[in-house]
Structures are given as structure tokens and as C-alpha cells.
Amino acid sequence: MKKNIKLEAPDGGWGYLVCIGMSMPFTCILGNFPSFGLIFGDFLKSIGAETSAIAFITSAFFCSLSFAGLFANNLFKRFSIRTVGIVGGVLYFMGSVMQIYVKSTVQLTVAYSLFQGIAAGLIIPSCYTIFNSYFVKKRVFVMSLTQTLIGIGTMLYPVIVQKLIDWYGFRGCLLVLAAINSHAILGMILLQPVEWHMKKVEVNDEEIEEDRTEPLMSAEERRQEPQDTLNVQPNESLATRMGSIVSLGNWNGPIALSGASVEFQPFPNKPTLWQAIVDFLDLSLLKDPIYLNIVLGMSFCLYSDMAFFTLQPLYLFELKYTKTETANIIAIGAAADMISRVVIAVSAIFVPVSSRFIYVAGAFFTFIARFAFLEVFDFTRMAIITAILGFLRTWFHVTMSLVVAEHLPMKRFASGYGLFMFLQGNIMFLIGPIVGYVRDRTQDYALTFHCLNFFMALCVFPWIMEMIYVKCRKQNKSADHDLN
Template identity: 75%
Template sequence: MKKSIRLEAPDGGWGILVCFGMAMPFISILGSFPSFGLVFGDFLKSIGAETSAIAFITSAFFCSLSFAGLFSNSLFNRFSRRTVGIVGGILYFIGNVMQVYVKTTAELTVAYSLVQGIAAGLIIPASYTCFNSYFVKKRVMMMAFSQTVIGVGTMCYPVVIQKLNELYGFRGSLLILAAINSHAILGMLIMQPVEWHMKKIVVNNDIERDRSEPLMNAEERGSRQSMHLRPHENLSSRMGSYISLGTWNGPIGVSAESVKKRSYWQCIEDFLDLSLLKDPIYLNIVLGMSFALYSDLAFFTLQPMYLFELNYTKMETANIIAFGAAADLISRVIIALSAIFVTVSSRHIYLAGSFFTFITRFAFLEVFDYVNMAIVTAIMGFLRTWIHVTMPLVIGEYLSTERFSSGYGLFMFLQGNITFLIGPIVGYVRDRTKDYVVTFHCVNIFMGLCVFPWLIEVFYLKCRKYKNSTRS
């Protein structure tokens, strides 16, 4: 009886440190949005910048992030995910240092939106792709665990920002914040290649041979069918897998004649795996999540300035934001524990979170006292987890592992450009109306653009399934 060694994803081990490594830059990136008004509010007011400037800066951040994320797959083909992530961590730290010396809105846009946006666009896909390679069976549970660590950091972020502002002033607090955010580099250093930590499983060759025979026959049939494909179809399938895998550096077996016949746009389509955009369900997923994510980030970015307008103090505002972050943390723990016992579709969780957030925001605009404001913010923070934790998992459930990198990169590209286009419009509405309530209703409309198309898709598929079952 012959035995051999098979390599499997560790599903633990060094992967636990990868979870912490992913959390380090994510705390800085996600914590900066709700705290943007606390950090730069007084500075922007002192130079006469209005809400439209804040909307443009945050929108430009996502635009930079989207373009960097789109081309991250190409970088993964030339360099390791760890190298790309480290470069992103260094850029993020440089952007923080540049913010210490900003004096105008343009300088803040370059430091925050351009430099740190590109850095985030390199860090996020490198982190998620590395995480997916380390975990297969425990992916949902460990993602929830990592997001719980991120939740702890984002909960403390606004309180720390407020204390630093009180003790060291605007520029002194930014300098200390740059030192804290330099841990993003350490987090990316932890992202070691999964090949260094693969589990070695002893298998029985005779049993494996018996199991693999049907699969081999299927693969032989598939290879025969692929010989009858037209040249451009064969190239498309190969290029799609080439980009999605993100680690292959060898040549592609395609004749030069078939490449010459292809147009420039077709090569771009294959290189970036744009065929995914022809899938209506994938398109509904990424557009819905893009609108929901913009709505979420815009809402929590504007919330501190709305509270200031209601005459809340900076300490009360920081505490309210911290209540929301604490509820976010509790929700992450619940998801992590429930994932052990209950299996629920990540997309259903995302849809539920978006729907109840859409409803809760109407209640938010009807409360004004400190206690009720803290309670409603906590409810929205609890629901916010259902959106952020499941976001990469929704795409991971729909797409194969090989196409996750390209699929997530396209999502980042669409989300960033949607944010870049919508953000200044919402800022303009706020400056023209001078009314945060109208602005929040506009922001909530985009959350509805996720909820209602997804519900329509669910009902359509249910009805089609019912009709097919009655016919059969």
C-alpha cells in the first residue's frame, strides 16, 4: 500500500497571525471615515471649506482606491501579494506624514485621497486574497474573528483621536496617528506566502486513485471538447484563469496568429476578466454593494458634523460614535459564534443588514436627545457589521476561487468610481440646501438601490423556480 503527501490550506496556524495582520491596516482605513470630521473638521472650517470639499476628498479617495484595486491582479502576476501589500503599507504611512504639513484642500486631497487611496487599493485585495488562501473550511468563522479585531480598533479610534486632539492639537495628533498607522507595514509583513505553511496530509494512493478516476474521465472529456473551441474562446478562458490565479508567471500556450486577430479592447477584456460584467447576477451584486457601501461611509462621515450642528460637544460626539462602534463589535462577535453552529448565505445577511439600515435611518432623523441618539447609532452600528463582514464573502460565494481576485478587483473599481461620481453631487446638495436632513435622505436613497434590486432578483428567481417546478 503506497502513501504520499498532499498539501492543504492550513485553516489555522500562521493563518491566525494573518487575521491580525489584515486587521492592522483595516483599523486605520475603516476607522478614518467616521472620524474624518473629528480630525479635519476644524481645519477645513478654518480655511473656509464646506461639505462639498469633504465629499470630494472622500470620493477621490475611493476613486484612487478603485484604480489601484483594478490593477492589483496585474501586480500580483509580477510580484508577490506580500510585496504589493508592503508597498501599500509604506504608501499609507507616507500619506499620513504628508497630512501633518497640509495647509490647503488640494494638499489634503493629494495626501489623503491620492496617496492613501492608492495604498488602500493595494492593501485590501492583497489582504483578502492572502486570507482566502489560508482558510477554506473555517473561512467564515475566521473572517468574523478578524472583523471582530477590526471592530475593537474602530471602536477605540474616535475616542483616541479626540484625546490626542485635546493633548497635542491638530498637527501633533496627526503625527502620533502616523506612527500608529505605520503598523500597516507590519501587518503586510505578516502576509507570508501560504506555501510556507501548507499542511502535509498523508494519503493512501490506492484510495485516491479510485476516487480520481471519474474525475480524470471528466477532465479528458473536457479537454477533447476544448479542442473544438474557436481560437478566441480558448484564449478567453485561458486568460481569465491566468489573471484570476494571480501567481502564474509562465507562458500561455496561444499561437501568435490568434493574438493578432484580437482587437485591443478584447485583449483588455480578457486581461481584466471583464466578461464578469456580462453576468447579470454578478452585476447586480457589485452595483448593489457599491451603492450600499457608499451610503454607509457617507452617512457615518457626515454624522459628526450633523451632531455638531445639533450643538453636541466633541466629547459627546466621540462617545456616540464609540457607542456605534461598540455595537458593531458585539455584532461581529455574534456572527463569529453563530457561524460555528448555523450556516446562512452571506448575501442574505448582507441584504438583511441593508434593509434594516434603510429603515433605521428614518428613526435616526427623528431623535435629537443624547440617549436616543446613542441608541439609534448603536442599532445602526450593529447592522453595519452585516454589511462590512460579509462584503468579500458575498463575492467569494458567487464566484469560484480562481476568479475571486478579478471579481473583487472589478467591484473595487466600480465602487470607487460610483463614489467619485456621487460624492460631489451629495456634497453640492448639502451646500445648496444647508440641510443635513435632506442630505441624509439622499444618502439613504443609495442604500435603497441595493435593497430593492436585490429583492426583485430574489422574487424573480423564486417565481421562475416555482414555474419550472409546476411544469415538471
Template identity: 55%
Template sequence: MTTAKKMYREEPPEGGWGYLIGLGMALPFISALGCMPSFGLVFGDFLHNLGEKTSAIAVVTSLFFSSMSFAGLLTNTLFRRYSIRTVGLIGGSLYFFGSLLQIFVQSTWHLIIAFSLIQGAAFGLMIPVAYTSFNAYFVKRRVLMMNIAQTLIGIGTMVYPMAMRFLLDSFGFRGCLAILAAFNGHAIFGMMVMHPVDWHIKRIEIDECELKEIIKKNQLENQNNLIIKNDLEAANEEKSHLEPLMGDENSKNNINENGLNNHELKRDSKSNSMAKLSNNNLEKVVENSIDNKKSMGIWEYIVDFLDLTLMKDPIYVNIVLGISFALYSDIAFFTLQPLYLFELGFSKASTAEIIAIGAAADLGSRIFLAGVSAFITIPSRYVYLSGSLFTVISRFAFLLVFDYTGMAVITAIMGFLRTWIHVTLPLVFGEYLPKERFPSGYGLFMFLQGNITFLIGPFVGYIRDVTHSYPITFHCLNFFMAACAVPWLIEIAIIKLKKKATTV
């Protein structure tokens, strides 16, 4: 008696090595996201001694995100030539190298090269690697594990400013940068653990009932494909009969050298193409796609490479512009806040404590969102809209307080709202874009967001240098935050009015 051959299906680990993937994703995010609110704390005195103005900080941070966006846009091309882990290791090594260069920084240009260009590009390479690997290892537990990873990032960003203050007081400016470089070297470890999911895939034996369900599902899919094929062939044949035939002398042009009518050739070629598709001849499809790309012009290739047809979608454009303005406003605000507190007379210790309180509120908000999402389903875009709208209101209150307690409370409120802007960002695109267009749509957003940040960053810094007023600068940043909330509210109102008009 012969035993039946066992069949297996492959599933993501949903744990195991995936826990290290989550840790590896958190490490570079802690370093990159934690350094922005503490940038003025670490480099403020250095830039002041160089005689640089606020615009220098705006240019340095803006160039960081611009470099990140360009590198993120190139990752799809790099993934075709190298493994995901290799690209991640390149990014982690560059990030560590940029940190080493900062130890010997002597001018603003040195800081731009080391921090903005090298580390910005490195972080842009690591983001897609981390997200791609994480999504490969987790499917069913993806939301839970992402919340845990975001909590780790929140804890890291909360401790970061306190650690920077301690290092500055204990080891000075250069010593602080040396220890920070050692910590940033963990980005290499974070990318090193990004093993291909095939190394840790789970093989689960398929029982008889499950095998029957799979066979039944495949049969239904084949029947549907056959129906679609027959419908398309019938439509093509009907179309070929409706096309007018040329008469007299022009009818000769409809006969090729082999004596066949061109309409018949068209019909045959369409049938052949459909047959190839129905037989899943993917190699031919890929070859045809490559040939089409070779025949493209430069502009057509750029449109296809960047998926610029998304820019014809007004809702997508509204999402991209709104999030880009809100992100820049948020990052620039928390970068300038330490300098504003110094101007108000707060000590470095008090400033670091206030920043840490905001980071702690950020962490609490991440836990709060994770708990709420387990019981209530709220569109991510509405959460993002609420965060930007309430942030505009809280910033007006921020400019009305000058004591430690009031500043700590309002910073905690803004830190709590900050999570609604950062954590839900990829989910906004994921809920609006189809799965097949998410990579290109998100990559295009990174590219546009980086360039928008680069364009408006120096402008805001120039306003601060001309007016010598932080409140005016913060009002300008608040305008960009409102540039997210107001157009989104208008869009929602228009869509609801149209739906109401169609139902009447």
C-alpha cells in the first residue's frame, strides 16, 4: 500500500525571527526621528558660535528630508539589482559613516554633507527595506506588531533628549557626537537582521479538506478566466466586423503580402494575445512590457517610472500636499522649539525635560491609538485630519504660555497629537490607493514631500532671520499645518454635497 505524498503550504513566520525584524526597524527610526527635536539642543551652540542664523537649521533639516526622498525613490530600482538586505546594509553603513563625519564637523557645509546628504540618503534607503521586510514576516499579526514597534520608537524618542543633555554636560559637544555615532552604528545591526523571509518561512501540511477547498477555488478562478476570455474574443470579433472596409484602389492596401486581410490579422493577433494571457505565459508578457518601455520616449518613461498619472487624481494630490505641509510644519516646529525656549530663558536641563515630556505624551498616544483601534474602526485620514486641526489650535495656546508648567502641559498636548500625524501616515495612503499602486504612490509621495520641504524650509528660516521673531515663525508654520486641515475639510464637504445631490 502506497502512502499519499504530503503537500505543504508556506506561511510567514508571524513571529520568531520576525521579532528581530521589528527591533531592527525600530533602531534606525529612533535615531532619525529622535534627533530632529534634539537637533537645536545638540547643534545650537555650535551654529551660534559659527555666527549662523536660524535659516541654517532650516536648510540642514530640509536637505535631510530632500535627500531621504530621492533615495527612497531609487530603492525600487536597487531592489531589482540587489537583495533587500544588501540595500539595507548599504543604508546602515552610510548612516554610521555620516555620524562619524559629524564628530569632526567644523562648518555648516560639513554638517550639510555629513547629516543632510549622507545620513538623509541612508535613512531613505532604510525605510523601504524595513517596511518591506516587516510586511513579509507579519500578515495576521501585522497591526499588533507594528504597534509594539511604534511603542519602542516612542520610548526611544522620549529618552533621546534627556540622553543628549546628559552626554553634552558630561562629555562636551565632540564627546556627545562620538557616543551618538556609536549608537547610530546599531543601524547596521538593524539592517543585518533583515533576513529574506524564505529563510524562516513556515511549511504547514495541507489536510484533505483544505486541499479540496484549494482545488475548488482554482476551478472557479479558471472558469471566470475562461468566461472573461470568451467575452473579450466575442467583443473583438464584433468590433472587427463593424470596422469599415476600404474599397476600390485602397482595398489593395488591406491585403498583405501573404494575401490575408489586415482585419483578420488584427483579430488573430488579439486572439493569440488572449491565449497567451489565459495560459499564464508571464515571460511573454514581461518581454512585451520591456519592449514597450524601450519604445517609450524620455518623458513617457519618467511618467511610467514615477507613476505620475496619479497626479491626475485630485484627491491623491490633496492628500500628498496636505501631508507634506503638515509633516514639514510638525518637524520644523519641534526643531525650533528648543531655541525658542532658550530665548525665553529656560535652561538646557529644563528644555530637555520639556522635550522629553512631549515625547512621553507621544508614547502614551501610540498606546491609546492601539487600544482604540482594537475596538473602533476609524478611517486613518479622519484621525490625521483631527490631529492637524487640533494641533493648529494648540499652537495658538503655546504662544500664550511662558512658565515651565504651562509649557510642559501644552508640549504634552502637542506631543499627544503628533502621533496622530506620524503613525497614521502610511495608513492614509494604504486605505486610499489600491494594493498594486501603493508602492509607487507612496514613493511618489516621498519624492514630492522631500522637495516641498526643501523649497519651503529656507523660506521659513528667512522669515525668522528677517523678523527676529519666533512667534511670527511659529504662526507661519501653523499656516502650513492649516494648509492640510482646511483643504481636506473642503474636499469632504464637496464629496458629501455631491452624494446628497445624487440621492435627491
């Protein structure tokens, strides 16, 4: 019987070096958020800038990231994904070098928010696109190992930062961190195109015919069934093949694409500038109320989480914690985050649960735990509550892309997630300075954390109300069908 050659994803080999490569910039990016106040807190205070400056700088970072992530998919069509990733690594390193010489909040905003924000927006989709091309059958398992490696680096990052400040001072610490962040370039160099490492598998004509005639799976089956093969035509570009599975800005979890029965009616075709914007950003998705509830809720939740862990070191300094104690508490939270990633990866294999349910559960318990956070003051209890918050935050970071993938059809996942990142970045940019202004005017961290918890509630309660409404509606339809 005639044999044919089919190319499949390697599911290993050089892919393991890709995992190491993507862990380098992710550790630097994710480790820097909870350590930002630790690094720049005294500097900003010395130049008269307080919480509002930190809120504006971090919000501007996410704004830059969202715009860069939104355009990343178009860059992949013009340049190789590896090239885009290397450019992101270079920009991130340049931002680190510029921070050594900052003397004002404007300079820090340019170095951190603009350069490193754009860099992160290019690095993140590059890493996840390449990862998904290398791994299909082992995707969840290998991603869990990669996330564990990133978690270890994130856990050690604040401890290293504190040691560097003690040994070399503020500027010396930034110099060493710039050297560490230069590894982002090395990590991107490791992202070799998957075409260089594809496996050749012999198949016969009957197997090819079965692949062509195999019926499509239902949405529920696709949600639970991983892709088994990645067929590649020799002249087909990676950017074209991966267009539907690019994760624009998903930081912590594997991409699991799923189908859905949702269909959308596009806006009328008109040769106008507005129509071009609608088509480019796929704004017709906003006509779906459930999608709108999803992206707004995740945007508020993500802002609340990032702002909370950015302000936590400053709050601990206010409570007279030493820098060493503060760094240890942050490291404990990062360790709990790492453990939670492993737990989710393992439990997902044995207990299939909706990603959105996991997300809203993590957000709800975080909402409750933050009230306890404001009632503890000694080191032991503060470390425990920070560990709980660190464990819970993984529940909504890992499942971000999966929530969108469960709701949208595969062909609209990339544009739907890109639109989410665009909205999320701009929401952060708008409300971040407001929260910082409230803190500086009131000089009350407790009120600031309550404001952040309010934004967390904007995710939790609309989602719960929607889930209850949808469930009741389904039950009523089922009852009407039985009566008929």
C-alpha cells in the first residue's frame, strides 16, 4: 500500500529549549510586578512622587502592552515570529538600561511603561504561538512544567532584588537587573521555527481519507479533546497556520482552543473608515452581551490583582515592615502561586471543570480574603494571607485565555482575545490613576484596597448573575419543551 509522509508537531526535542527560552522573559516580566514598589518605592518618594505615580506607570505599562499585543498578529504576517520576539527582547533590555539613569517619573514612564510595555506585548504572543506549534499531545503537561519553572523564578525574584539593593544600592541593583533582563533576548533566540524540527510520519492513503471524512466533533467534545496532529504544508507559513491560536497576552496558561455554537452577525459592509476599524478590531464581538460581560469582568479583575500586589510592598512599609520581611512575604506569595499552577494542571486531568467556573471561584475567594488581609498586621498572619491570595490568583491568571476560548468559535479566538487585551489595557490606563489619586488624597491604604476590591466585585457578581440567569433560562426552556 502506498505510503505518504505527513509532518507533525515534535512534541518534544527542541521544544523543551523553547520552554526554557520562554521562561526567561516571563520570569523577568512577572517577577517585576510585585517587586516594582520594592525597587522604586524609595526613589519615587525621594522625588515627591507617591502612589498616584506608581498607579499611572503600571497602568501605562498595560496600555502599551495591549496595543502591542493587538498588532502582534499582523506583525507575524510580515515578519517571522522569532524576529518579532527578538525585537521584543531587545526593547525590554533597552528599557532596563534606561531605568538605570532615570531621574523623574516621566523618564521612568518612558523606560518602563513604553519600552518594556511594548516589549512584553511582542514577547508574550510570540512565546505562546511558538509553544503551541511545538506541543499538541503533551501541551498541558509541558506547560505545567514551564509554569513551574517560571514560578520558581518569580518566587526568587523579590528576594534577589532585596539582596541587590542591600549590596549595591538602588542604581547598582538596576544595573544587575538589566544584565538579568538581557536573557530575554537569549530566550527569544531559542524560539526556532517549528518547520525546522517537524517529525516525518508515514501514513497510508486510507488514513488520509479517514482524516478527510472524519465528522466534526461537538463543541463539548472539542473542549475536552486536545488536537492530535498538526499537518503542515511545506510552503505554508507559520504565521498563517497559527493565526487562530495566537494568545495575545495570555501570561500564565496553555492555550486550549474550543469550538462553540455562537454565531455573530457582522456590522453592515460600508466602505468607511469606521468599517475598517470594526473589521480590524472585530468590534462586532461587542454585540454579544456574554462576551462583553466576560472581557469587562476579566479586565477589572486583572487590574485589581495587579494593582493590589504592586501596592502591597508600600502598604507593608507603612506597617513598619523591614525590606527583608517585605521581600520574604512577596516570595511566599509567589511560592503559593507556583504551587497552585501545579495543582491546577494536575487536577484538570482528573476533574474536568469549566475554566470560567474556576476563574470566578478564584475571583470570589480573593474578594473574601482581602477583607481578612486588612485585619492582620503581624508577620506570620500576613505571610499566611498573602500565600492564600497568591494561591488564588493563579485560578484567574491561568484560565484567562481558556475562558475566551470556551465562548468563541476557533476562527474568532485570536481577534476576540486581542480585543480583550485592547479593552483591558485601556481600562487599566483610565482607572489606575484614579485609584492612585484616591490614595494620595486620603493617605489611607485601607480605602485604596477597598476600591480595588470593588473592581474585583465588578467581575464576580455580574458573572454570577449571568450564570444564574442563563441556567434558569435553560431550565425554563427545558420545562416548556417537556410540556409540549
